Structure formats: C-alpha cells, structure tokens
Amino acid sequence: MPHDNAxxxxxxNCLKxxxxHFQHFHTRKEAAVAIFRYIEAYSNxxxxxxxLGWIAPNSFEKMLSNASA
Known part of the structure; x- marks a missing residue:
C-alpha cells in the first residue's frame, strides 16, 4: 500500500x-539530544x-484519558 508510511x-519532513535544516551538529550525539528535545518540548x-483536530499530541492524549475516566 502506498500510504503506509505517510x-x-x-x-x-516537518522535523527537517x-x-x-536550521542547525549545525558537530556530533551524532549532539544531534540526537537536540532532536529529542525538539520532539519532547515542541512537537509533542x-x-x-x-x-488530531489541530491540537498538540500531549493535549490530545490528556483529552482522551479524561474522556475515558
């Protein structure tokens, strides 16, 4: 199926x-730490x-857990 990885x-694509594309990393470790921080602090x-209805993943997850409680 062509859309499995969409x-x-x-x-x-969004991450890049x-x-x-706005960063310069000296080591893979530096890149891994920076990307992890970006995902946790901003993306999620x-x-x-x-x-998700134009909300952040953490908010969506909280909304789902509140609805099921």
Missing part, C-alpha cells in the same frame, strides 16, 4: 524543515497536528 514521512507539547 504519517511517518510527514513527521520527518522546521528544525534540522506545542505543535498542532491536523490529524
């Missing part, structure tokens, strides 16, 4: 366009996603 491809907490 979500992952979109995420990595919004973050990686602040950045809205259309597939």
């Amino acid at each position: 979500v992952a491809e979109n995420f990595f 366009c919004e973050f990686v 907490s602040i950045r809205p996603y259309s597939g």
Whole structure:
C-alpha cells in the first residue's frame, strides 16, 4: 500500500524543515539530544497536528484519558 508510511514521512519532513535544516551538529550525539528535545518540548507539547483536530499530541492524549475516566 502506498500510504503506509505517510504519517511517518510527514513527521520527518516537518522535523527537517522546521528544525534540522536550521542547525549545525558537530556530533551524532549532539544531534540526537537536540532532536529529542525538539520532539519532547515542541512537537509533542506545542505543535498542532491536523490529524488530531489541530491540537498538540500531549493535549490530545490528556483529552482522551479524561474522556475515558
């Protein structure tokens, strides 16, 4: 199926366009730490996603857990 990786491809495209292309990393470790921070501090907490109704993943997860409680 051609759309199996669409979500992952979109995420990595956004990661590169919004973050990686604006950075210069001296080591792989430095890149890994910076990308982890970007994902945890921005992508999961602040950045809205259309597939989640234009809210951030952490907010969406909290909304789901509140609805099931």
